[in-house]
Amino acid sequence: MMQEPSDAAVRGELAVRLGAFTLNTGTFSWPLDGITAIFGRSGCGKSTLLRAIAGLIPRVHGRLEVGGVVWLDGARQTPPMARNVGYVFQDAALFPHLTVRGNLEFAARRAPGGVDAAAVQAQAEAVGIAHLLERRIGALSGGEKQRVAIARALLSRPRLLLLDEPLAALDWRAKDDLLELIAELAQSRSLPMLLVSHAPEEIERLAQRVVFMDAGRILRVEPLADALMRADSPLFDRLGPVAVLEGQASTLAEGLAQLHIDGSLLTFPGIAASPRARLRVYARDVALARRVPADISMLNHLPARICSFAESRRGHVLVRLCLADGQGLWSEITETALAALQLRENETVIALIKAASVER
Numbered sequence: 415m416m417q418e419p420s421d422a423a424v425r426g427e428l429a430v431r432l433g434a435f436t437l438n439t440g441t442f443s444w445p446l447d448g449i450t451a452i453f454g455r456s457g458c459g460k461s462t463l464l465r466a467i468a469g470l471i472p473r474v475h476g477r478l479e480v481g482g483v484v485w486l487d488g489a490r491q492t493p494p495m496a497r498n499v500g501y502v503f504q505d506a507a508l509f510p511h512l513t514v515r516g517n518l519e520f521a522a523r524r525a526p527g528g529v530d531a532a533a534v535q536a537q538a539e540a541v542g543i544a545h546l547l548e549r550r551i552g553a554l555s556g557g558e559k560q561r562v563a564i565a566r567a568l569l570s571r572p573r574l575l576l577l578d579e580p581l582a583a584l585d586w587r588a589k590d591d592l593l594e595l596i597a598e599l600a601q602s603r604s605l606p607m608l609l610v611s612h613a614p615e616e617i618e619r620l621a622q623r624v625v626f627m628d629a630g631r632i633l634r635v636e637p638l639a640d641a642l643m644r645a646d647s648p649l650f651d652r653l654g655p656v657a658v659l660e661g662q663a664s665t666l667a668e669g670l671a672q673l674h675i676d677g678s679l680l681t682f683p684g685i686a687a688s689p690r691a692r693l694r695v696y697a698r699d700v701a702l703a704r705r706v707p708a709d710i711s712m713l714n715h716l717p718a719r720i721c722s723f724a725e726s727r728r729g730h731v732l733v734r735l736c737l738a739d740g741q742g743l744w745s746e747i748t749e750t751a752l753a754a755l756q757l758r759e760n761e762t763v764i765a766l767i768k769a770a771s772v773e774r
């Protein structure tokens with residue numbers, strides 16, 4: 415098996431005691447690219463891990479290497495300023511007595527090699543806050559503050575961007591806009607990010623892989639697709655299993671997009687044109703048929719192979735479907751439907767997806 419080059423990874427083992435809490439990650443390694451989510455229940459140590467990576471906690475034991483550079487090795491600790499990470503907190507943590515421009519200029523003065531006024535302007539435009547530059551921080555909405563915090567972090571030209579629950583304090587609309595911005599930045603700037611979140615839908619829309627934590631330990635690091643393939647995934651909420659389908663989206667009409675997935679064309683509302691759009695599809699919104707039905711309101715359908723069956727809530731069965739391009743989909747059907755259709759593993763069926771169930 416090919417070894418991943420060490421300069422394209424985050425790897426190490428970190429341990430620290432904070433009062434009654436112990437972070438003891440065990441050895442970990444993940445690629446230094448895309449968005450890596452850190453997921454686990456409240457108090458499991460997600461923020462502590464992020465702060466340890468940033469160098470913000472003194473007396474951390476172990477070792478840490480990021481992009482081929484050693485940041486921690488026993489007693490040898492690279493100071494936070496020299497780690498070249500950007501940090502965005504849940505509450506933005508901006509200077510309230512300064513304007514937006516003042517906050518950005520403050521960060522620009524600290525950037526390695528300095529940053530000029532034109533770069534501040536360009537950064538403000540890139541995150542959509544150019545019209546707010548002269549405003550005081552106190553006169554901004556939560557979403558606007560987070561954009562300023564992101565611009566400020568980006569001005570330091572980080573090697574890695576750390577985001578600690580950046581969406582937690584926002585309403586759904588601001589959350590949606592910021593999700594878009596984060597996905598766009600990760601793609602357009604090839605800036606690797608570590609995102610702490612306890613919201614599966616954020617992770618499903620943004621992340622390439624997930625670091626699962628529990629009680630101060632890293633349990634596993636998995637690509638998102640693998641993490642969604644287990645019927646007992648910790649990412650599933652009370653609405654049950656979810657799949658994420660990725661495909662090219664083009665605008666069909668106002669508010670309507672066409673998605674290319676596995677050779678099929680699907681039509682959904684509320685999706686922006688993008689080379690890599692994501693759809694979240696709940697198992698309970700995917701029905702199965704032996705052939706394409708003629709008169710049905712669910713217009714979106716895909717051929718898929720039945721990979722496996724899993725237990726579900728009472729009277730229901732979970733069907734794991736595999737698309738030809740390697741993507742996966744869940745369907746939850748009743749035991750009665752399973753018996754009527756006489757479905758078996760490896761058979762090809764038609765998956766019918768309810769459009770309204772889909773989220774970007």
Ligand SMILES: Nc1ncnc2c1ncn2[C@@H]1O[C@H](COP(=O)(O)OP(=O)(O)OP(=O)(O)O)[C@@H](O)[C@H]1O
Nearest residue numbers: 432433434435455456457458459460461462463612
């Ligand atoms: N400086 C500190 N001194 C003592 N205990 C601390 C300190 N910092 C964090 N802790 C404790 O460590 C544990 C892990 O905290 P951490 O903030 O890392 O969890 P988390 O997984 O990010 O939680 P949440 O999702 O609620 O933000 C908590 O029990 C917290 O109270």
